[in-house]
Amino acid sequence: LPAYMVPFACVVVETFPLTPNGKVDRRALPAPPSEHAAKDTTTTRLLTVHHQLIRIWEEVLDRRPIGIKDDFFALGGHSLLAIRLFDRIERTFGKKLPLAVLYSGATIEHLANVLLGEKEKRPRALVAAVQAAGSRRPFFFVHGNWYGGGFYSLQLSQGLGSDQPFYVLESYQFDGLRVVPTLETIAAEYIESLRAVQPEGPYLLGGFCNGAIIAYEIARQLRASGQAVDLLVMLDPDNPAPHNFLRKALQKLGGLVGIGQDKQLDWFLKYIYVRIPSYRWKVDEFARLKNGGQLDSKAKNRLLPTFPSAEDLRKQWSGIYRWMAAAYTAGPYAGKIKILWSSENVAGGVDWRKLSGSTEVEINVFSGTHMSVKDENTLIVLEHLRRYLDEVQEAQASVAR
Secondary structure (H helix, E strand, O other): OOHHHOOOOOOOOOOOOEOOOOOEOHHHOOOOOOOOHHHHHHHOOOOHHHHHHHHHHHHHHOOOOOOOOOOOOOOOOOHHHHHHHHHHHHHHHOOOOOHHHHHOOOOHHHHHHHHHHOOOOOOOOOEEEEEOOOOOOOEEEEOOOOOOOOOHHHHHHHHHOOOOOEEEEOOOOOOOOOOOOOHHHHHHHHHHHHHHHOOOOOEEEEEEOHHHHHHHHHHHHHHHOOOOEEEEEEEOOOOOOOOHHHHHHHHHHHHHHOOOHHHHHHHHHHHHHHHOHHHHHHHHHHHHHHOOOOOOHHHHHOOOOOOOOHHHHHHOHHHHHHHHHOOOOOOOOOOOEEEEEEOOOHHHOOOHHHHHOOOOEEEEEEOOOOHHHHOOOHHHHHHHHHHHHHHHHHHHHHHHO
């Protein structure tokens, strides 16, 4: 097995506990042994921040004991629990940390060091290192999983090997902004952070779903500024300009009654909350997790007892993205594009050859759903991604020779 698939621990059980629906009840499984819990008190001087974080982790993960060197994901943590964890940290310490902090260390020890050293203001467009080491050119990936932190990127990075530097473009921070920037403006800010890591091209870029659209715009702007982009990978890309008609209608109405873009956005989010089950479920689950509730898959088909506030609607990134993308026009792009479609989405996807005008578009299709990119089909995605990166970097090496 590749390193990232090797189990953290093995626990023998006679039978798997099942839910009433016949699925494995993960919450009823016995906790794996904690390698570090017994050692922490003797090998490390625990500070108040450590004790506070231990209590938060034990409550969020519902496991005890937890050591300061234990890995959040190895203990059963996942993206939704990470959201609850960081919400608790913000309420306890008064500091809002990005989920990307977990990329560089998913332990209490690491989070404590970050909290104790948190002084500088972070950029709104953050580029986080999943793996900074390696002799190859870095790959910058827009994960698109703005609600959950894109932690499937850890598997992608590990699967590409220890010699491939891998960076993710984290979710844009809209805190304190009533008027949302354009997608083009956000792409330009990401480029600033990206070039702090790699000042000059050629660049290797990729993105999943809506992240593929942002990666496309980043590639366009880099090439327009004279920088080379050797690779653009689009994994099951979203179609450009969804909800274009709705946004134009709201802008026209807002102009007639004197309502600005901030209020138009609130109207837009309320509309898609009612009309789009996937967005509604994410908003509702965020509200439940924030208040300590449990996940409820049936909530996809019903509304919360009370309508979410404008603040809660804005915290779900996919709604903000839909608003920005509704006004985005994907211009031409003459570079190399590798598109990997799921069989679920390929029929409804736009013709990127025609849209981009590029003569170097390679299309591959795998059997599966859109979301399977992040779990059961990750190995298939890795196989293609590894080939794309090998081809472009071997081509550069041969030119250098």
